[in-house]
Amino acid sequence: MVPDLSVELTGRLREAFLEVGYDADGVLGVLGPRAHAALGRGEPEAARRASRDAGALGTLIRLFLLGDAEDEKAVRRALPGVDLDAAIGNEVLRGDGAELRAGLDVRPYGDDEGSWWVVADLDSEQRGGPVPADHVLGVGHASISLARATSRRPVGTLLDLGTGCGVQALHASRHAGRITATDLSERALALAAGTFRLNEVDVELRRGEWFAPLRGRRFDQVVCNPPFVVGPPRVDYVYRDSGLEGDDASALVVRQVPAFLAEGGVGQLLASWLHRRGEDWADRVSAWLPRGGGVDAWFVQRDVADPALYVGTWLRDAGVDPRGDEGRAKAGAWLDWFAENDVEGVGFGFVTLRRTDTEHPEVVCEDLRHAYDDPLGPESAAWLDRVAWLRAHGNDDLLATRFTVPPTVLLEEVSEPTGDGWEAVVRRLHRTDGPGWQHELDETAARLLAGCRGALPLADLIALLAYAQDLDADALTAAALPVVRDLVRHGMVAPA
Template sequence: MTAPAAERIPDLRSDLIGAGLTVDALTALWGEEAAEALHRGQRTPAERALARREPSALATLARLFVLGRPVPQAEAAAALPALGVAGAIELGLLTLDESTGTAAPAIDLRPYGFVDAAGPAEWWIVSDLGELALGHALPEDHVLGVGGASLTLSGLMLQTPVDTALDLGTGCGIQAMHAARHARRVVATDISPRALRLAALNLALNEIDGVELRLGSMFEPVAGERFDHIVSNPPFVITPRVEGVPAYEYRDGGMVGDALVASFVSGCGEHLAPGGVAQLLGNWEYRGAGDGLERVRDWVDASPAPLDAWVIERDVEDAVRYSETWIRDGGTRHGTPEFEQLMGAWLDDFERRDVQSVGFGYLLLRRPAGVATGIPTLRRFERLHGSLGANEAGLGVHLGEALAAHDLQAALEDDELARLRPVVAGDVTEERHLWPGADSPTAILLRQGGGFGRVVSADTGLAALVGACDGELSVGAIAAALAQLLEVDEDALRRELLTAVRGLLVDGFLRG
């Protein structure tokens, strides 16, 4: 994007505002069912709905930039009164076919709304046209828009205000834009010059300042620098490194197997300020009879810089299904010779390393701070498979609270913890199961409505303690009263409950 072209961005913004291109307006334009169909890659319902609507600037822009369809040049000009067709071509938004008098989209441009700790917001996001609009497989330099992985990472992002943040592998710039809401200064890097150009357009279009864009691979563009927060949706997809297999810049990092994620874990500690946190998405291989999550633990343990670690595996796919997923993601269709060729290459690659399946999940890594010269206190590797529903969108705040709670309880000896006066979280409910006619429950479950939606099995003593946590009584006082009521040894019950309280604080059932 040249400097003269960049001067036309305010005109584009003016036209988008004038047309009312928002998430709610698009949904109202073609309806909930058509909007859901679009998320599944089906645009026909939306096109049919548009055909029944009166012409408008919103309908024209939706047809062009969301559905990826050409429109008559005159309609494009009417929908972009400030920018004009010539300005849109200058910005790289449109191409013109003089023979047919039509304007066709050169990019995807759509509204994106979200809510974070700072409140609700909405942006316009520019990215490359997808498979639906192109009608063929994606080019290798494709710049992805806001996909499922982007939404997952932005939902996980800590919201704590910091001085500096790094978005490694920024793509269209979406994570850098989110980071700019809590960081004073953001550096965003990518190996793709085209991605950086589109990221610059998105930043300017949405009037987001304080983000510096740099070209380069992994941590090379920030050599010698440290950050308070690093976020990355890296190109972690495990792709065969053989001729004939496309390597998409947005997802394929150019390393064998899961080496890219291992490399990130190894290198991020040197670029974190004391107390700084890195968050990323990643894949890890299950080789032979080995445990993929243990591979990640080994990477953390081998890090040159000490790291706290909280790793959550969200899913595991067998080698065949994993291959299908990513071949199809690139736009190669099932049943074609190209698909079969790529499937063979993927399975050959997995067989060479005896890969049975691939795990996917979140990594949260922290450079410890404090008088203990950075000795790690957090080592948590867990599996939380299955849907989290709406919870996943707001996990960033929960993770920040969980880290603070971990630090609180880790710094307290048992006697100090016993003096704590916690409060039970407002989203916690208790569930009791009894045999018909029985006086005592066979199971007591504490359920968390927010966070990761955890369920804790409790005995009578723990359930009673949680129920008594109202901020008035200390843990020690509650334990003493329960020991007398249940007629059990006070010291033994106290030790048992204190151990449980530590976990309940970190998981968000109790607040200190």
């Protein structure tokens, strides 16, 4: 059965939620930061206690966020104007004797600008067992990560490929004029439609596999949280399994997104890739790009998982006990496939693509496995800007440019004691904002950057440094230019 989250039902729910304050701020106000954090860790008791004296809002918190059974009269008071029979008939609620429980996960979710509600299926803990094959995942770590990694500059048209419960499209509503969302799953589209109606967000929904419903169309931006789990070609759960072998799902999206981008359009997605014995992961993912170029690409690797840990994590995510018969059978087949394909690890990260007509697109693959606080979205947009600036400025232009070092960039030195005092063994340029890039430098490069104060062009700085250190100016220029380009690309040196 596919629920019908009609305009009438979602409108009544919206009115009730607004009336009782069931939104992100309201929930936090009742629970307080400690109980709210405990709930996020899967520890509900503190939240249950905090909600006891919160009236109708407390009822909705226990009903939808804690999975408790609530008295029908209390639910009716908390959802004034809502036809409970219609809510039960369309899975929003379900009967439990004389009480009611949530049939769907309907929860507040917000950003810095406000709060939404997201409709999804109950997870394995809420269900008390494994999820079904057509399970529609709610707001999870992957969807939040993609939202934080996505550029939010205004665009005319945006595609949310594989929308699921609609999280990425909600974020897109802040900066996109028109939004199209697709999914293969009929159930996912039904729940996404409920999400959009609850929030009064206008989204065009299309059903179909991958890009099939979008022939002949192009978008200013594409976002995608695909079923990127890697392994044998099977579909246990549609939200994570593509039916394609290995990392072919990620490869398919990277390969095909550019054809659906307008000139200058940007595609951003989560992806996974195999680390195979004797193969560089950067070579693997770069080979996914369309032949003939025309695409700037930035692959950022956030983590590499051990195969055994990877398998156990995804089994538990679906509510399958790795120690049970089903879990052991699935884990065995999965690990056998990894062994047969020489897989030593599974990489995970973000991909940013831009369609361009240049003959020399920029393709960069780099690790970003250290912790950082700032969202990657603004950085991905700035990275594309810096790549475009570098493309438009040849070496002669760079030499004529006055550069500065941003105040967020620091030079760190590690020294060791010697007979004459301390001697620097490591000089590291560290950007303290954004993703926290780091570059190791030699003494000559550090001296060059010390002169980047916006007063002199790079050519003059190199000439002065060559004279002061008795170095060949041409050789120093040849060595300095690629370093400066790399630092510009990472926002550690900027045109004045």
